[in-house]
Amino acid sequence: MELVCPAGTPASLRAAVDAGAHAVYCGFNDETNARNFPGLNFSPEELAEGIAYAHARGAKVLVALNTFPRAGGEALWHRALANAETAGADAVILADLGLLDHAATHHPNLRRHLSVQAAAANPDAINFYATTFGVRRVVLPRVLTVDEIRAINREIDVETEVFVFGGLCVMAEGRCSLSSYATGRSPNMNGVCSPASHVVYSEETDGLRARLGDFTIHRTPKGQPAPYPTLCKGCFTSGEQTGHVFEDPVSLDATQLIPALAKAGVTALKIEGRQRSRAYVAEVVRSFRAAVEAQAAGLPLPQGALARLAEGQAGTTGAYAKTWR
Template identity: 85%
Template structure:
């Protein structure tokens, strides 16, 4: 299986390639990609240089142009596709139907992958994207079980890519009404989920309050670990229950499920983390490359090597092997 690894900066791209990534995904430094944060992403010159560096070492580069264009601003997204093609990208990762149609018409030789932002989670939807826009691979949402993924693969004729480590989105991938409501910024249009510019920490009495867009997401005793106020991992009261209603503040780690995912027909394993450091990227990529090679060779996989890199040092297999509350 292909190991698809994150690169938020040119340094992270080089680290991922040197650590053994089969492919690296990254985006331009503007709102055309869903990790539009200050200090991240690539200029046009950096993208061309990064692609050349990866190709010289046998790795691919996939350019994420996976936000939804604003009405009247389509030329910005069209230019991103053209620039990715000119730089020699191996594929573009797209979500918007209009942008998929534009790319298929204007750049027919450029390989098209369907972003997880499109939230295509059944054979009918995936086959439509393949037939109408020539999509060759779909990144599946993180809300499917392994059995559901296997069933989907039996009814489609395109590659599937799944997340195996990093941040865990429990919503319909990028369509988070909670984050949009709290901050006024859409994750799949502005490229920002729970943006740092809307985060405030404040000490009130014996507790530390973490707020997002004016909403209290966590309240912890002073001196205790305070998680980042991501809405889906916040503490809420629902009926008689108070706690993490949607999901605990943990990281996805599906290392142990790699053999099952391979049997289910998954073609590529994706690591989340374009906001992470190059040291983090290198360590995660090395570990997963060893795991993928072990599976291919029929050897036992290394386990637990990434525990300290998980959010709150806690891990979950997400929907792959559990039922929702």
């Protein structure tokens, strides 16, 4: 299976390629991609240089243009498509219907993948995108079991890509409004979930307090690892329960499910983490490359190699086994 790895910076792209990524995904340094944070992403010139570096070493580069264009601002996304093709991208990752149509009409030779932000989670939806816009691969949302993925693959004629490590979005991806409710910045439109400018930490007698906008979302006891400050993994009171109502602040780690995903017909395994350092990227990619090669050779998979890199030093298989709340 193809290993698709994150690159938030040119240095991370080189690190991912050198560590054994089959493909790297990245985005431009603007709101056309869903990781629009200061200090991340690529200029058109940096993208072209990164693609040349990857291609020289046998790796592919996929460009994420996976936010939804603003009314009247479509030209920015159209330029990004043209720039991706000019730079030599192997594929673009798209979510918006209008942008998919524009790509199919004006850039017919540019391979199109459907972003997880489109939340296509059944054969009818996936076949619509494939038939209408020539989509060749779909990134499945993180709400499906392995059996559901197998059933989908029996009824479609496009490749499927699934997340196997990193941040676990517990919402219907592409539909989340929690972060924008708290900060006014939308993950789906502006590319920013829990923007750093709205996060405030304070040391208190009982530990570390984390706020997003006007909301306190975590109180971490002294000496304990603090989770990433997202509302969906925050602590809430619901009825008589107070705690992580949606999901614990842990990372997705589906390493041990790689053989099952292969049998389910999955084409590509995706690692989340464009906000992570190049050292993190290199270590995760090396570990998963070893796991993919072990699976292909019928050998036992490595055990627990990435636990210390997971959020809160804990992992979950998320919805794949439906142990998810």
